[in-house]
Amino acid sequence: xxxxxxxxxxxxxxxxxxxxxxxxxxxxxxxxxxxxxxxxxxxxxxxxxxxxxxxxxxxxxxxxxxxxxxxxxxxxxxxxxxxxxxxxxxxxxxxxxxxxxxxxxxxxxxxxxxxxxxxxxxxxxxxxxxxxxxxxxxxxxxxxxxxxxxxxxxxxxxxxxxxxxxxxxxxxxxxxxxxxxxxxxxxxxxxxxxxxxxxxxxxxxxxxxxxxxxxxxxxxxxxxxxxxxxxxxxxxxxxxxxxxxxxxx
Amino acid sequence: xxxxxxxxxxxxxxxxxxxxxxxxxxxxxxxxxxxxxxxxxxxxxxxxxxxxxxxxxxxxxxxxxxxxxxxxxxxxxxxxxxxxxxxxxxxxxxxxxxxxxxxxxxxxxxxxxxxxxxxxxxxxxxxxxxxxxxxxxxxxxxxxxxxxxxxxxxxxxxxxxxxxxxxxxxxxxxxxxxxxxxxxxxxxxxxxxxxxxxxxxxxxxxxxxxxxxxxxxxxxxxxxxxxxxxxxxxxxxxxxxxxxxxxxxxxxxxxxxxxxxxxxxxxxxxxxxxxxxxxxxxxxxxxxxxxxxxxxxxxxxxxxxxxxxxxxxxxxxxxxxxxxxxxxx
Numbered sequence: 041x042x043x044x045x046x047x048x049x050x051x052x053x054x055x056x057x058x059x060x061x062x063x064x065x066x067x068x069x070x071x072x073x074x075x076x077x078x079x080x081x082x083x084x085x086x087x088x089x090x091x092x093x094x095x096x097x098x099x100x101x102x103x104x105x106x107x108x109x110x111x112x113x114x115x116x117x118x119x120x121x122x123x124x125x126x127x128x129x130x131x132x133x134x135x136x137x138x139x140x141x142x143x144x145x146x147x148x149x150x151x152x153x154x155x156x157x158x159x160x161x162x163x164x165x166x167x168x169x170x171x172x173x174x175x176x177x178x179x180x181x182x183x184x185x186x187x188x189x190x191x192x193x194x195x196x197x198x199x200x201x202x203x204x205x206x207x208x209x210x211x212x213x214x215x216x217x218x219x220x221x222x223x224x225x226x227x228x229x230x231x232x233x234x235x236x237x238x239x240x241x242x243x244x245x246x247x248x249x250x251x252x253x254x255x256x257x258x259x260x261x262x263x264x265x266x267x268x269x270x271x272x273x274x275x276x277x278x279x280x281x282x283x284x285x286x287x288x289x
Numbered sequence: 290x291x292x293x294x295x296x297x298x299x300x301x302x303x304x305x306x307x308x309x310x311x312x313x314x315x316x317x318x319x320x321x322x323x324x325x326x327x328x329x330x331x332x333x334x335x336x337x338x339x340x341x342x343x344x345x346x347x348x349x350x351x352x353x354x355x356x357x358x359x360x361x362x363x364x365x366x367x368x369x370x371x372x373x374x375x376x377x378x379x380x381x382x383x384x385x386x387x388x389x390x391x392x393x394x395x396x397x398x399x400x401x402x403x404x405x406x407x408x409x410x411x412x413x414x415x416x417x418x419x420x421x422x423x424x425x426x427x428x429x430x431x432x433x434x435x436x437x438x439x440x441x442x443x444x445x446x447x448x449x450x451x452x453x454x455x456x457x458x459x460x461x462x463x464x465x466x467x468x469x470x471x472x473x474x475x476x477x478x479x480x481x482x483x484x485x486x487x488x489x490x491x492x493x494x495x496x497x498x499x500x501x502x503x504x505x506x507x508x509x510x511x512x513x514x515x516x517x518x519x520x521x522x523x524x525x526x527x528x529x530x531x532x533x534x535x536x537x538x539x540x541x542x543x544x545x546x547x548x549x550x551x552x553x554x555x556x557x558x559x560x561x562x563x564x565x566x567x568x569x570x571x572x573x574x575x576x577x578x579x580x581x582x583x584x585x586x587x588x589x590x591x592x593x594x595x596x597x598x599x600x601x602x603x604x605x606x607x608x609x610x611x612x613x614x615x616x617x618x
Contacts, residue, residue: 092492114491114492115491115494115495115496118492118493118494119494123492124492126488126489126492130486130488130489130492131486131489132482132485132486132489132490133485133486134481134485135481135482135485139478142478143478143479143482143490143493144493146475146478146479147479147490147493147494147495148493150494151475152475152476152478152479152495152500153475153476153479153499153500153503154474154475154476155470155471155474155475155476155477156470156474157292157474157475158292158295158473158474159473159474159475159477159478160473160478161295161473162475201489201492201493202492204493205493205494
């Protein structure tokens with residue numbers, strides 16, 4: 041695998057006496073799917089918020105393609121190539137699937153601040169939006185209202201919007217959350233197809249999906265990274281078994 | 290061509306009402322009811338201000354409770370300019386729009402960092418500050434306000450019959466066109482998306498504040514234009530024009546007509562004024578005991594529209610049409 045595109049070094053974040061993030065080190069390499077796993081309360085959400093920029097770390101550094109983004113705003117990080125999906129489907133409910141994609145497409149072009157032509161009839165935007173939807177196989181649902189979509193389809197749209205701006209690194213926050221077995225299988229296939237196109241930091245509870253998809257894993261326990269390696273290395277790691285997978289053996 | 294057609298077909302009801310206002314003087318002239326021209330002008334100006342507020346309140350989801358302040362600024366800029374002999378109406382309107390844009394930007398910049406109840410209270414607080422500022426201006430009449438002459442619009446003699454009327458119709462049509470264009474533009478679509486889900490739009494790399502402040506400024510300018518014309522219509526400017534109850538009136542008109550619809554605010558303004566005018570009379574005939582307390586019946590009507598038609602009158606009519614359509618088919 042290639043050089044690291046997202047590097048996190050010595051990250052710390054405390055809320056009062058609670059150390060939610062303690063000396064976290066993590067690197068996502070170009071083109072890989074890197075899974076971040078850990079039991080509930082391990083601090084995954086806090087870590088994601090710091091990478092995304094909605095939360096400022098107390099100490100440490102976050103590099104995106106070698107550039108220090110620790111002090112950058114969410115907006116700047118997105119422009120530098122960071123995308124994300126949310127744990128709870130975060131799509132535009134009052135719009136159709138195509139309209140969601142059109143709004144994402146005009147943001148990708150950085151051409152949303154225009155006051156003249158109607159956006160939803162703009163051929164160029166519709167073409168770009170079509171591409172965004174094809175990536176996740178939602179093009180035949182384009183005229184459906186999002187509020188009428190099935191849960192799994194909303195998860196796919198969420199993924200499509202996260203990928204819309206052609207990010208360098210995309211954070212997928214529990215893409216399988218709340219999905220049935222079939223939907224999980226479908227989502228796993230679609231994420232697998234993304235391998236090589238975009239570097240992915242995947243946070244997921246579904247271990248089957250994680251071990252099918254991940255090139256490497258990082259294990260977070262009580263706010264700190266206790267191990268990282270290939271799936272085989274992680275499942276053989278005694279400390280990880282103890283802290284996390286232990287309950288099964 | 291397609292583009293221009295789209296603006297008009299986007300809101301047929303809106304353009305129908307504008308057209309009716311344009312034709313209304315034919316009726317008042319034939320029936321010799323010039324007083325009703327005055328009522329129509331008042332409705333148009335309130336409807337126009339409500340359309341401006343609707344961009345922020347309906348499409349943007351920002352509950353501003355202080356938009357009467359911009360009507361007041363528009364009116365006072367006109368009145369004060371006249372006071373100092375600057376009586377060119379076009380210049381006054383340009384000045385009113387400019388000052389409303391700047392004030393809107395400042396108020397927007399400071400208040401749009403908050404949301405929900407805090408936003409409502411901050412916008413109300415700014416409006417009250419401006420209200421008492423104008424109350425304190427003794428040289429411009431303070432509490433009592435100031436009488437002013439109609440402005441000089443160079444090629445248009447505002448004293449000629451109906452010339453002010455048609456100037457207001459033109460301003461209303463221009464506002465309607467502006468909103469039809471804006472709401473469907475990339476800007477308008479992004480503004481609506483922000484109302485639907487701010488965190489998703491920000492994750493796309495867009496700056497919410499930039500879009501919201503721009504919308505706030507545009508709506509402030511529309512209210513300012515309504516205020517400038519209001520001053521000319523009333524030939525009198527006083528702090529009353531920007532009392533907080535007027536901000537409430539604008540919100541009621543929007544909710545009554547239909548939030549985030551193009552025709553809603555203007556329809557709401559028409560219905561609001563007709564009810565205010567005729568409800569006491571109607572009640573005197575059918576329920577004389579309530580004639581004096583017509584506001585009670587009016588309030589019940591408002592509650593009914595809001596509860597049963599969540600989209601205001603526009604929503605109710607759409608529901609009815611859908612039901613009738615189903616019944617027929």
